[in-house]
Amino acid sequence: MPDTPNLSRRGWLGGVAATAAAGATLTSSSEAQAFSLLRSPEAVVADRVVPSYCELCFWNCGLLAEVKGNRILSLRGHPDYPNAQGRLCGRGNAGAASVIDRDRLKYPMVRVGARGEGRFERVGWKTAYRTIAQGFQRIKAEHGAQALALLYHGRGGPLIRRMLVAFGSPNYAAPSYAQCKGSRDVAYKLTFGEKLTSPEPLDLDETRCMVLFGSHLGENAHNSQVQELVRARRRGASLVVLDPRMSTVASRADVWLPVRPGSDTAVLLAWIHLLLREKAWNAAFVDKHTVGFEKLERHVQPFTPEWAAAQAGVPAADILRAFDLMRKAMPAVLIHPGRHVTWYGEPDIQRGRAQAILTALLGAFWAPGGIFRPSSPTVKEFPGPDFPDLPKSVDEAAGKYPFAPEVTTTGIREATRTGKPYPVKGWFVHGTNLIQSMPNVGETIEAIRNLDMLVVCDVMPTEIVQWADVVLPEDTYLERYDDLQLGAGKKPYIGIRQPVVTSPHDTRPAWRIAKELSQELGVGDQFAFETFEEYLSARLEGSGVTLAELKKKGVHQLEPTQPAYLRPDEDFHWHTPTGKVELFSQQLADKGFSPLPTHTPIPEPPAGAFRLLYGRSPLHSFGRTQNNPILHDLDSTNVVWMHPAAASKLGLEHGVSVMVTNDKGDATGPVSLLVTERIAPECVYMVHGFGHRSKGLSRANGQGASDSDLVRDYALDPIGGTTGMRTQTVRVRAAQRQERR
Amino acid sequence: MRRPGMMIELDRCVGCLACVSACKERWDSGPGAARDWVRSYEHGKRGEDLGVTFYPGLCMQCSEDPCTAECPTGATYARPDGIVVVDPQVCIGCGNCVPMCPYGARHPDPEKKIVEKCNLCAPYVARGEQPACVQTCLAECRHFGDVADPDSEVSRWIRERAAKPLKTAEIDVGPNVYYAPAADREVLIANGALKPTRSAELTRI
Ligand code: SF4
Numbered sequence: 001m002p003d004t005p006n007l008s009r010r011g012w013l014g015g016v017a018a019t020a021a022a023g024a025t026l027t028s029s030s031e032a033q034a035f036s037l038l039r040s041p042e043a044v045v046a047d048r049v050v051p052s053y054c055e056l057c058f059w060n061c062g063l064l065a066e067v068k069g070n071r072i073l074s075l076r077g078h079p080d081y082p083n084a085q086g087r088l089c090g091r092g093n094a095g096a097a098s099v100i101d102r103d104r105l106k107y108p109m110v111r112v113g114a115r116g117e118g119r120f121e122r123v124g125w126k127t128a129y130r131t132i133a134q135g136f137q138r139i140k141a142e143h144g145a146q147a148l149a150l151l152y153h154g155r156g157g158p159l160i161r162r163m164l165v166a167f168g169s170p171n172y173a174a175p176s177y178a179q180c181k182g183s184r185d186v187a188y189k190l191t192f193g194e195k196l197t198s199p200e201p202l203d204l205d206e207t208r209c210m211v212l213f214g215s216h217l218g219e220n221a222h223n224s225q226v227q228e229l230v231r232a233r234r235r236g237a238s239l240v241v242l243d244p245r246m247s248t249v250a251s252r253a254d255v256w257l258p259v260r261p262g263s264d265t266a267v268l269l270a271w272i273h274l275l276l277r278e279k280a281w282n283a284a285f286v287d288k289h290t291v292g293f294e295k296l297e298r299h300v301q302p303f304t305p306e307w308a309a310a311q312a313g314v315p316a317a318d319i320l321r322a323f324d325l326m327r328k329a330m331p332a333v334l335i336h337p338g339r340h341v342t343w344y345g346e347p348d349i350q351r352g353r354a355q356a357i358l359t360a361l362l363g364a365f366w367a368p369g370g371i372f373r374p375s376s377p378t379v380k381e382f383p384g385p386d387f388p389d390l391p392k393s394v395d396e397a398a399g400k401y402p403f404a405p406e407v408t409t410t411g412i413r414e415a416t417r418t419g420k421p422y423p424v425k426g427w428f429v430h431g432t433n434l435i436q437s438m439p440n441v442g443e444t445i446e447a448i449r450n451l452d453m454l455v456v457c458d459v460m461p462t463e464i465v466q467w468a469d470v471v472l473p474e475d476t477y478l479e480r481y482d483d484l485q486l487g488a489g490k491k492p493y494i495g496i497r498q499p500v501v502t503s504p505h506d507t508r509p510a511w512r513i514a515k516e517l518s519q520e521l522g523v524g525d526q527f528a529f530e531t532f533e534e535y536l537s538a539r540l541e542g543s544g545v546t547l548a549e550l551k552k553k554g555v556h557q558l559e560p561t562q563p564a565y566l567r568p569d570e571d572f573h574w575h576t577p578t579g580k581v582e583l584f585s586q587q588l589a590d591k592g593f594s595p596l597p598t599h600t601p602i603p604e605p606p607a608g609a610f611r612l613l614y615g616r617s618p619l620h621s622f623g624r625t626q627n628n629p630i631l632h633d634l635d636s637t638n639v640v641w642m643h644p645a646a647a648s649k650l651g652l653e654h655g656v657s658v659m660v661t662n663d664k665g666d667a668t669g670p671v672s673l674l675v676t677e678r679i680a681p682e683c684v685y686m687v688h689g690f691g692h693r694s695k696g697l698s699r700a701n702g703q704g705a706s707d708s709d710l711v712r713d714y715a716l717d718p719i720g721g722t723t724g725m726r727t728q729t730v731r732v733r734a735a736q737r738q739e740r741r
Numbered sequence: 742m743r744r745p746g747m748m749i750e751l752d753r754c755v756g757c758l759a760c761v762s763a764c765k766e767r768w769d770s771g772p773g774a775a776r777d778w779v780r781s782y783e784h785g786k787r788g789e790d791l792g793v794t795f796y797p798g799l800c801m802q803c804s805e806d807p808c809t810a811e812c813p814t815g816a817t818y819a820r821p822d823g824i825v826v827v828d829p830q831v832c833i834g835c836g837n838c839v840p841m842c843p844y845g846a847r848h849p850d851p852e853k854k855i856v857e858k859c860n861l862c863a864p865y866v867a868r869g870e871q872p873a874c875v876q877t878c879l880a881e882c883r884h885f886g887d888v889a890d891p892d893s894e895v896s897r898w899i900r901e902r903a904a905k906p907l908k909t910a911e912i913d914v915g916p917n918v919y920y921a922p923a924a925d926r927e928v929l930i931a932n933g934a935l936k937p938t939r940s941a942e943l944t945r946i
């Protein structure tokens with residue numbers, strides 16, 4: 001290694017040292033770079049600073065990378081990026097370690113063993129493309145192009161989608177809809193005619209009261225949102241948190257409502273009831289902009305705070321205390337719509353509707369301190385030939401999910417598994433580990449077994465990669481160009497991801513894979529550019545910033561295209577059938593669903609069983625980051641949280657090694673038990689994303705437990721096709737000797 | 742005389758560990774090693790007074806620097822401004838200094854094969870930056886500066902929030918990292934944030 005001072009390695013002795021060193025072995029010298037020898041700005045001087053944006057999670061924070069040669073010295077938050085504000089979270093800070101992770105996918109491969117066995121042989125890119133093209137062409141010839149599907153998550157996805165659509169398939173889906181934000185997007189769309197942008201347009205700068213439903217910011221390190229929330233608290237904004245678990249943010253709240261799982265809607269209905277009973281609603285907004293007020297008023301009459309208290313298992317006095325905080329702050333009340341909200345199926349839409357309706361009654365939509373109206377930047381589409389007419393998607397053809405704004409992963413999996421409404425025979429999976437991101441692994445594997453071809457394009461050898469027929473290794477986010485980041489917000493912005501260093505392996509960026517594979521598939525005319533700079537320049541034309549400027553600055557701020565708040569006299573025509581904000585949803589009624597939000601209690605777990613709740617660690621994103629050398633080192637496993645009363649009933653002590661099981665014979669673990677009052681006695685909790693089983697992930701493999709291994713009993717929402725995943729009950733037992741590691 | 746130090750608001754910390762990750766990355770801490778830490782303490786009872794306190798800790802840059810006393814090589818010393826450093830060229834990794842720190846702020850680095858500790862990011866501060874952990878803290882609850890200058894921003898924070906270092910009647914070696922508020926500070930002390938220093942008999946040369 002150049003650049004590192006020559007250190008004396010005398011006398012490596014002492015019992016103290018050995019303790020910390022136990023279990024820590026480095027196997028390759030390139031890897032040692034992550035933990036390389038002492039570095040200081042005098043010893044190692046950066047030769048450039050390259051702006052880009054992060055992809056340790058999909059908040060996509062702007063960053064500045066200090067680089068020397070082909071080595072990243074540090075990553076920092078970009079000061080001019082609204083989603084970073086000069087800071088990166090714990091994951092983002094560790095991003096450079098993903099470049100030198102020895103476990104990365106390093107070259108294209110084709111399967112040689114049986115499916116799922118994870119045995120591959122190296123091939124060249126040309127061979128990989130040809131293999132895919134032959135497979136996809138055969139599927140198209142036999143079943144039509146709609147028999148191909150794209151499952152994706154991330155910035156490179158849309159270009160692969162362009163390829164797939166040009167090839168003739170309408171079936172592309174992201175777990176970020178059906179397994180994450182979907183129900184809230186549907187609920188807000190039904191109510192306001194708008195789906196929410198990401199990051200959510202939360203007016204944390206102006207809010208005087210914040211209400212969170214299960215959102216565990218802080219543990220969930222959505223960078224700018226955490227920063228703004230803490231700043232709002234500093235300013236004196238009040239905070240109400242509903243969560244059966246005392247999350248970090250719940251521990252900081254003025255009112256923590258440890259509601260029984262699935263009873264948030266009862267509390268929301270009580271707040272609506274109170275607002276109407278006390279005639280405290282924002283009449284100006286309600287009169288001018290909403291329909292269905294009288295029906296709502298009748299509907300919520302029975303939902304008293306006492307009723308909600310009984311449903312949710314929290315004191316009515318606390319529901320009232322929280323209500324008072326909201327009332328005092330009106331209209332600057334932020335009802336957080338949530339992000340990962342697919343918990344119980346159809347009730348998630350009802351909860352989302354209740355949140356949206358409460359927001360409307362408070363006058364907090366497109367209002368200071370509530371939800372603001374974001375402006376989005378507009379840039380050109382890269383020109384290409386017209387897309388072919390597309391057949392119906394699997395969901396449309398099946399007549400399912402009338403309000404889903406996009407195709408669902410669930411629908412694609414179902415069609416692949418059952419051949420209905422039509423067979424799906426080829427998957428292109430980009431940047432999403434479906435084995436962990438979709439509930440019921442059994443169904444996913446059954447679907448995979450029905451495929452003629454599974455292509456996986458990823459950076460890491462995750463579980464889904466083990467099932468692939470062809471593996472395409474992607475550059476990490478620090479080595480590639482990606483499409484522009486079009487940031488919506490009070491001030492819209494355009495951000496660029498550009499290569500900071502070059503990949504040491506035979507990997508390629510998604511844009512290039514899309515372009516080159518398109519040529520093999522005969523749709524290469526969609527990608528009529530030689531370099532990606534050409535593509536980006538064409539898109540930026542007329543935007544007010546050139547590629548050269550953007551490469552230098554990293555981000556370009558634009559003026560808002562519309563005011564962030566609704567003017568009092570503004571006659572806005574809402575994008576709903578009535579042109580109004582729909583408190584009562586005739587659309588839902590017409591399809592046979594409840595037009596006003598209702599609360600459906602979730603059944604209690606059977607005796608001796610627990611409801612399985614899951615959440616986030618601030619150092620990990622889904623199952624994507626557990627193998628990152630730095631993040632693994634700081635947070636290598638999860639633990640299972642259990643209430644002391646429940647633990648003593650089972651005779652389990654804090655720190656023991658346990659297995660978590662369901663009634664379908666699945667087990668996950670071994671994993672340590674955390675006995676804590678912070679979790680409700682009827683629930684257990686674990687951080688999602690651990691319990692990897694891919695041998696390719698040498699650090700993460702076998703560490704901790706995986707909630708996805710257990711969630712079989714998911715609840716499919718018939719309105720929007722999302723999957724509720726907190727529906728699983730589990731049991732916990734001590735790990736037997738042979739199960740322990 | 743300048744005295745670089747820090748003030749940390751415990752009631753603002755959200756336990757996000759951005760500070761630890763940034764430090765580890767900035768200073769290339771080896772596997773299992775990090776110069777700073779965030780511990781979490783639960784207290785009280787569900788339904789009554791349940792609470793969580795985080796303890797973001799680092800070297801307290803103590804004025805008495807007890808940790809330099811037992812170093813056989815002179816690798817570790819206090820700079821004139823009080824920052825306690827380890828010279829990586831000289832340190833032999835014997836570990837004698839480790840138990841001399843009441844805060845556990847020294848640790849052997851298995852990759853560098855020396856004892857490591859926080860140096861308040863001195864080289865970065867010298868070029869006009871904030872320490873990495875301060876610069877990245879999502880809650881903006883870490884404040885860095887000259888604690889000897891009553892007009893510095895960090896001194897204003899210390900006054901405004903009545904911050905005090907982590908010390909007890911028995912253990913006081915002049916720490917220069919301040920914590921607020923008092924209730925959370927007590928939680929840290931009650932949970933054993935300080936330990937009596939002790940010479941490392943076994944590893945002494
Ligand atoms: S929140 Fe963290 S991981 Fe996500 S994009 Fe921002 S810095 Fe990266």
Ligand code: SF4
Pocket residue numbers: 763764765767768776777799800858859860861862872873874875
């Ligand atoms: S001041 Fe620098 S070295 Fe010390 S804990 Fe913070 S980041 Fe680490």
Ligand code: SF4
Pocket residue numbers: 753754755756757758759760761779795797877878879880881882883
């Ligand atoms: S970065 Fe700040 S908020 Fe996060 S754990 Fe560290 S001190 Fe706490």
